[in-house]
Amino acid sequence: MQKQAASCGHIRENPRFLALVRKRNRFAFFLxxxxxxxxxxxxxxxxxxxxxxxxxxxxxxxxxxGLLFGLAIIVLTVVLTAVYVRRANREFDADTTEIRRQALK
Incomplete structure (x- = not known):
């Protein structure tokens, strides 16, 4: 348990983690x-x-x-959610796994 707590603090100070958080927040804010x-x-x-x-x-x-415009907004919401999930699964999760692996060394 002590090693896990130490690695959490170590992760928060990791420059790669900070860059990942900034990149993910920027992307999420844009969407x-x-x-x-x-x-x-x-x-x-x-x-x-x-x-x-x-x-x-x-x-x-x-x-x-009006109905068409409303449906377009719903479709846009679903599409942008899929865009975020795809990028999170491909890029953000891989970076997170690598940062976690480095912290537990």
Whole structure:
């Protein structure tokens, strides 16, 4: 147990760990900013141009642009989540395993 506690402090001071945390936080913030911009753009269009959201996609069609825009935001959220998971599995997890392995030497 003592060795594990010592290695946690050792990991937190590791420059590779600090670089990994910065890189992961930057990437997560970028993706979160994209989602927030998409949601706020929907709200702004709803507030300032609601008639645009009520336009039908095609003449005589009941489906409007607002529904399409809302679905696009949901799809964007799922896609960006998949992008994060893919990068985390390929890059961040490999770096984490290597940092942990070095700390336990």
């Amino acid at each position: 979160a900013a994209l989602i927030v911009m998409a949601y706020f753009s929907y709200i702004l269009v709803l507030a300032f141009s609601p008639h645009w959201l009520a336009l039908p996609l095609f003449d005589g069609m009941a489906t409007n642009t």
